[in-house]
Amino acid sequence: MPELPEVEAVAQSLRPLVEGRKIRCVHVLHPIATKPQAPAKLAHATEGQQIRAVRRKGKYLWLELATGIVTLHFKLDGQLLWFSGAKELFAKANKLKPENGVHVDVAFELDKGVLGFADGRHFGRVLAWDSEPSCPAIAGLGIDAISPGFTTPQFTKLLAASKRPIKEFLLDQSKVAGVGNIYSCESLWHAKLNPRRRANSLTAAESGKLHKAIVSVLARALECCLHPAPDFRDPEWWFQGLEEILRVYDREGKPCRRCGHPVKRSTQGVRATYFCAHCQK
DNA sequence: CCTGCTACCTGATGGC
DNA sequence: TGCCATCAGGTAGCAG
Numbered sequence: 001m002p003e004l005p006e007v008e009a010v011a012q013s014l015r016p017l018v019e020g021r022k023i024r025c026v027h028v029l030h031p032i033a034t035k036p037q038a039p040a041k042l043a044h045a046t047e048g049q050q051i052r053a054v055r056r057k058g059k060y061l062w063l064e065l066a067t068g069i070v071t072l073h074f075k076l077d078g079q080l081l082w083f084s085g086a087k088e089l090f091a092k093a094n095k096l097k098p099e100n101g102v103h104v105d106v107a108f109e110l111d112k113g114v115l116g117f118a119d120g121r122h123f124g125r126v127l128a129w130d131s132e133p134s135c136p137a138i139a140g141l142g143i144d145a146i147s148p149g150f151t152t153p154q155f156t157k158l159l160a161a162s163k164r165p166i167k168e169f170l171l172d173q174s175k176v177a178g179v180g181n182i183y184s185c186e187s188l189w190h191a192k193l194n195p196r197r198r199a200n201s202l203t204a205a206e207s208g209k210l211h212k213a214i215v216s217v218l219a220r221a222l223e224c225c226l227h228p229a230p231d232f233r234d235p236e237w238w239f240q241g242l243e244e245i246l247r248v249y250d251r252e253g254k255p256c257r258r259c260g261h262p263v264k265r266s267t268q269g270v271r272a273t274y275f276c277a278h279c280q281k
Numbered sequence: 282c283c284t285g286c287t288a289c290c291t292g293a294t295g296g297c
Numbered sequence: 298t299g300c301c302a303t304c305a306g307g308t309a310g311c312a313g
């Protein structure tokens with residue numbers, strides 16, 4: 001389910017568990033999770049290697065190995081799990097009766113502990129690449145939305161070059177990486193901008209306001225995601241309290257928290273957009 | 282190059 | 298209760 005703040009919280013929580021660890025072996029329990037790559041490719045690329053670092057850009061997370069990288073993308077529902085060892089993994093993973101165990105697609109058995117990647121919906125992917133630049137998905141990402149390089153002038157320039165509706169622009173990971181459906185709606189609400197406005201129609205002042213809104217919305221969400229931080233040992237773990245910081249997302253028909261007019265839901269592309277037609281101009 | 286649309290999966294929810 | 302349609306925080310791939 002994650003957008004940038006959720007993935008960042010996962011990255012921060014994962015670092016102390018895996019950095020410096022060695023991957024003993026990989027168990028691909030649901031081969032769909034490595035498609036279009038063969039499970040053997042992941043095994044050959046990772047087994048015996050040390051995890052040098054955990055990195056993130058946009059919604060992509062990756063393990064930097066001594067040679068090569070492994071990208072993890074959670075799509076809508078993916079998550080990480082932690083097991084004390086192979087014994088616990090196999091005792092719990094993928095039991096016939098779901099209530100007796102947890103779903104795991106790919107498991108990395110480390111010299112201490114086991115890292116599991118799970119996505120019951122099977123959208124998420126675990127893929128091996130020779131290097132960071134050779135991963136097309138990462139190479140195609142725009143500027144990370146919480147990186148120092150994401151500045152107002154930079155953002156204004158990107159906006160000016162696009163004729164698309166601003167909501168669709170924000171979802172385009174090749175422009176700004178990390179903003180998804182929820183936080184795009186939230187940022188536009190905070191900046192009081194109508195989601196259908198063309199990106200290149202924003203004034204300098206509006207661009208600045210939107211930039212500020214994105215940065216603060218993501219920062220607030222990250223704080224929320226880190227308190228409490230994800231606990232991968234608990235198979236039920238998930239982010240807590242995010243609904244409480246949302247001002248407009250998923251509030252169709254409810255009063256706008258600023259002006260009281262009912263929040264509208266419309267569709268842009270195939271995605272739902274929530275906004276206040278009265279105070280977002 | 283840009284844009285718009287479908288496919289990819291599974292599970293939860295709500296209407297009839 | 299059961300069935301069916303719809304929806305979900307994402308992105309790759311393809312056609313125009």
